[in-house]
Amino acid sequence: MNDAPASITDQRAGPSPADPGPARAESGADSATEREIKRLQWQCRRGMLELDLLLNHFLQHGYAELDGDARRAFERLLGMPDQILQDWLIGQAVPADAELSALIARIRAAIRTAP
Template sequence: MNEQSSQDAALRKRLYWHSRRGMWELDLLLVPFLERCYDGLGEEDQAAFRELIDEEDQDLFVWLMRREWPEEPRRRRIVQLIIEHAESADSLGHRPV
């Protein structure tokens, strides 16, 4: 394994563990999005996801449950992408991972 792939694997592992929040509702949205969508995102959206998972659980819950939207456009976009993924997976009958 070369140095870049080692760094990529370490980043992926960190993202996975930071996406597992211990709050069922958040886990059902963040982990499947990471596993199914993250690699296909552009650099800007990947960076927004990395920043998003550093937020407090309470903020994530409010945003991902659509009770409020983040004020920052970049953060609002990644929240919308996560919600859209969950809705499309649900409409196709896919269960969370």
């Protein structure tokens, strides 16, 4: 039985990469960006609900501002184990990689200024 409030479970729910949702008439670039976001949403699903929420929040509210290098760093970040990500995001540890460290700082700033 899931005792989580509906708002939390609704945030985790979403189309799988195999279910792109309703078709929309969009330009090729918009469609490619939308596919990229959907793929990343799927990768943001973690074994820890807290990480799901933090990473998806950043994806929705901060990812668009990243340049190409930072976007690749975000994908590398998603390849890290949950416990390491949690330690970085709560400030218990700092990534040795300067690019990941800067990205973690941006994610933490986006969380602090969450709408």
